[in-house]
Structure formats: C-alpha cells, structure tokens
Amino acid sequence: MTNPTAAMLVIGDEILSGRTRDSNLHHLAQELTRIGITLTEARVVADQHDRIVDAVRALSVSFTHVFTSGGIGPTHDDITADAVAAAMGATISHRPDAMALLQAHYDRAGLPFNEARQRMARIPDGAHLIDNPVSTAPGFRLGNVHVMAGVPNIFESMLASVLPSLTGGPPLLSQSLRLLRGEGDIAGPFGALAAEFPDLSMGSYPFNQQGAHGTNLVIRGIDPARVDEAMLRLTRLFG
Amino acid sequence: MTNPTAAMLVIGDEILSGRTRDSNLHHLAQELTRIGITLTEARVVADQHDRIVDAVRALSVSFTHVFTSGGIGPTHDDITADAVAAAMGATISHRPDAMALLQAHYDRAGLPFNEARQRMARIPDGAHLIDNPVSTAPGFRLGNVHVMAGVPNIFESMLASVLPSLTGGPPLLSQSLRLLRGEGDIAGPFGALAAEFPDLSMGSYPFNQQGAHGTNLVIRGIDPARVDEAMLRLTRLFG
Numbered sequence: 001m002t003n004p005t006a007a008m009l010v011i012g013d014e015i016l017s018g019r020t021r022d023s024n025l026h027h028l029a030q031e032l033t034r035i036g037i038t039l040t041e042a043r044v045v046a047d048q049h050d051r052i053v054d055a056v057r058a059l060s061v062s063f064t065h066v067f068t069s070g071g072i073g074p075t076h077d078d079i080t081a082d083a084v085a086a087a088m089g090a091t092i093s094h095r096p097d098a099m100a101l102l103q104a105h106y107d108r109a110g111l112p113f114n115e116a117r118q119r120m121a122r123i124p125d126g127a128h129l130i131d132n133p134v135s136t137a138p139g140f141r142l143g144n145v146h147v148m149a150g151v152p153n154i155f156e157s158m159l160a161s162v163l164p165s166l167t168g169g170p171p172l173l174s175q176s177l178r179l180l181r182g183e184g185d186i187a188g189p190f191g192a193l194a195a196e197f198p199d200l201s202m203g204s205y206p207f208n209q210q211g212a213h214g215t216n217l218v219i220r221g222i223d224p225a226r227v228d229e230a231m232l233r234l235t236r237l238f239g
Numbered sequence: 240m241t242n243p244t245a246a247m248l249v250i251g252d253e254i255l256s257g258r259t260r261d262s263n264l265h266h267l268a269q270e271l272t273r274i275g276i277t278l279t280e281a282r283v284v285a286d287q288h289d290r291i292v293d294a295v296r297a298l299s300v301s302f303t304h305v306f307t308s309g310g311i312g313p314t315h316d317d318i319t320a321d322a323v324a325a326a327m328g329a330t331i332s333h334r335p336d337a338m339a340l341l342q343a344h345y346d347r348a349g350l351p352f353n354e355a356r357q358r359m360a361r362i363p364d365g366a367h368l369i370d371n372p373v374s375t376a377p378g379f380r381l382g383n384v385h386v387m388a389g390v391p392n393i394f395e396s397m398l399a400s401v402l403p404s405l406t407g408g409p410p411l412l413s414q415s416l417r418l419l420r421g422e423g424d425i426a427g428p429f430g431a432l433a434a435e436f437p438d439l440s441m442g443s444y445p446f447n448q449q450g451a452h453g454t455n456l457v458i459r460g461i462d463p464a465r466v467d468e469a470m471l472r473l474t475r476l477f478g
Contacts, residue, residue: 013442016278017411018268019457020444025283029257039255041290042283044264047442051280074423075443076430106423116426151445172256184313184345187355191315203252203286204314205259206390218258 003169003222004064006032008042009055011070011080012150015044024069024155031159036168036222037065047077049086056087060145065166067159070150072139074116080147081140085124088142095123098138105136131161170222175231179238180214182206189237190217197230199223242408242461243303245271247281248294250309250319251389254283263308263394270398275407275461276304286310291322299327299384304405306398309389311378313355319386320379324363327381334362337377344375370400409461414470418477419453421445428476429456436469438462 008028014020025042032039045051059066071080085092098121106113120137130139139148139158148158183206194202200221221227253259264281271278284290298305310319324331337360345352359376369378378387378397387397422445433441439460460466
C-alpha cells in the first residue's frame, strides 16, 4: 500500500462524555477511501490545550494528512486554532481576510461582530483558509493539518472544498460475499486464501440481524484484476 | 477532576475504511460517565500488530482503564489478543478454561470445534476472562486493559459484566439549557460564567435542526450544589 495516509483528530468533551455521537469520522473514512487516501488512525481528545497539542504533533509527523473536527467556534471552549498553532510552532492572530469575511456576514445578518465572533478569525499565521459555505467562519490548513468544524453539515461542506486539492492514489476497491455461515466455519480456508494474496486485504465481519446469523467476507485492494481473481476463488470456496 | 480515567481503543480496518460505523465508543462513553469514570481519549487503529501494540502501551500507562473493541474472533485478521499480550509483556496460549467453555458451546451447537474456533481460546497468561453471554467466546482483562468484541451487542453485554467490577468516582452530572440564539451572542457572558466556576466544565453546542438554529449550553460537574448554582446563574443570564 503506497497510497498517501491520513489521520483524524476529533476534538470535543461532548463525544467523550457520551452526549454527542460523532459522525464525522465515518464520513471522512468513506470520502478518503473513495479518493485513494488511507485513513490509518483516528483519535478523540477532550477540549484541553495540551492534549490537542500532543495529538496534533504526533499525528502530523506520522501521516501525510491530518484532519481535525471541532473546537473552532466563538466560545471559551473553542481552543483548537490556538492549540494547532502551538503544535505546529506558528504564531496566531486575528487574520484580516477572515475578519473581513465574518464582518460582512454579520453585517448582512444584522448581528454585532462582537469579540466572541471575532475569535473565529483567529487563524495561525501562514495557514490557508478553508471555505465554510454554511456559516462563513472558516476552517484552515496549516502544513498538513486541515482544521474543520465539528457540526456535521459544516464539517462535510468544508471537507468537500478540501478534497479536490488532495492527491490520492488509486482508490481502494472492495468486494464482499455474504454467507449464512459462522466465522469459525470459514476461517481456515479464508485465512489460507488471504495468505495467497498478500497484496490484498481480506476481512471477515460477523452479523446477526433479524435472526439471520452469518459473515460478510470483504476483499480490498487497488488492482481490480487481483480483487476479481481473489473474489472468484472466494466464490468457488464458499459460493 | 479526580475520578478514574479511561481510554478506548477501537481496533478494525472496517471502521477506518468507512465500511462500518463504530457505535461502541458512544455506548462506552455513556456508561462510564454514569459510573463516574472519565473517558479521556479514544483511538481507532487498523488490524496491524505494531499499531495495536503501540496504542495499548501508550494508553495503558496513561489511564486508569483501557477498553478495546474488535479483533477477537476466529479469523486470520483477529490479532488483538496476541497484540495485547505483546504490549503488556505477557505470554499467550490456548487457555484450558476458555477451551472448555468453547468446546461445550460448539458441542451443544453440533459444530466442529476446529482450529479457527480454538484461536478464540488464545488468552494472555494471567488474564481474567470476561463473560460473553451472546456467543460464548470470552473477552479478557489483562492488567488494566479490558479486551472485548467489536460486534455491538457482544461488546455491550461484555461491558455490562465488567462495569460492576469497576470503582468510579461520583458520577458526572450534567444540566443543559437550550437557547434559540447563536453561540456568538452568548459566548462573552457564558465564558465569564465558566471562569467563575473553574470546578465545573461548561460547553456550548450549536444546533441547526428543522429550521431551528440555536445553542445548547451544558454544565457538567460532580457536586450537585455547584451545578445547580451555576445553572441558576445561567438561567438568569439567558433564560
């Protein structure tokens, strides 16, 4: 696997307390798989400066891309921009272009562009803004770290504007076979087949839905001919 | 916050490829919050030995408890038990009590207790088994690492049998106020209130549902009197 790699960092007490169920990881995973970037790790940390700094540092040196969600709003617990700046050794200030975007947005809405809202224009120096078509307050990319909002529809719209700028490898293809047999029944020959195709990834996922008990066997790889070849073998084994 | 801490480690390619949406983190977060254990970090890693070993080592030295999900089935990609043993410096073998449990289970089902199924009795030496009332194959606790299945109903049933053995602190209480106002409107006074109550955690979560745009303000803490006092102040500010 020589595709570029990525990590996600979900930032927010509300995920770890069980108040909110994260959905951005699943969305990011699907989008990256589609464009041939391998999501290799994800972390969730609380809204604490040092924890965010440590995670951003660890992930940004280990992976091609890092994507963060959460903590870029106007309230006191929104500390992601400052923590990412600290992690990457950048200074941070109220950026004039972000200030102008937000000023125009709140002028149109007839709302005061107060000190709290101005916090959302705090962007690390040297970062590139990420467009927010939903609520204007921008995300940013600093080095290989893409900083985005936690609210799902804003996260998704920011990601949509980032994806075209990323260079992926060949997309990871996936085929699956659904069997009404337990994993233990098929594990031996399935493992032997996986060993014959070291360039592919083969996984087995048991299910138990509406009284049906069985296993989904999944074959993933970037070479369509190899995936087809393995799938044919799999179907002969168990079909 | 002096409550015990915890981390979760989700193990599985299928989460990172976007094939499967994890739900165990959310369940664990809610259960731990209820019993006064602070879930402080979560990680998701692929089914790769070294990545699991590194994550288990890092988390087990940093937190009171670690909970893992995934990778304890009978197939070749189920490598969690061996990786956890390696991370904790334990040997691993087919444990007689786990073998006996599984043998009896497959005898009752009239299914062969083959080599693949016997893999599920590989348990690190010195571990305590975790009961699996759904499908028998046990989880285990080794040191402070609780190893459980990834299938949600099995994860949940294993966790239910683990929770009574854990000593939590006072449960984290939470009260919230739903406002039809933007975060930027309330951020200033809300931040000032949070600064007056450093023993509490205050968070702000914007929502945009069915045309209603607003903010949920949440106050969390372990002292009911302090949470009530802060909530009263909050209601006076914005109610």
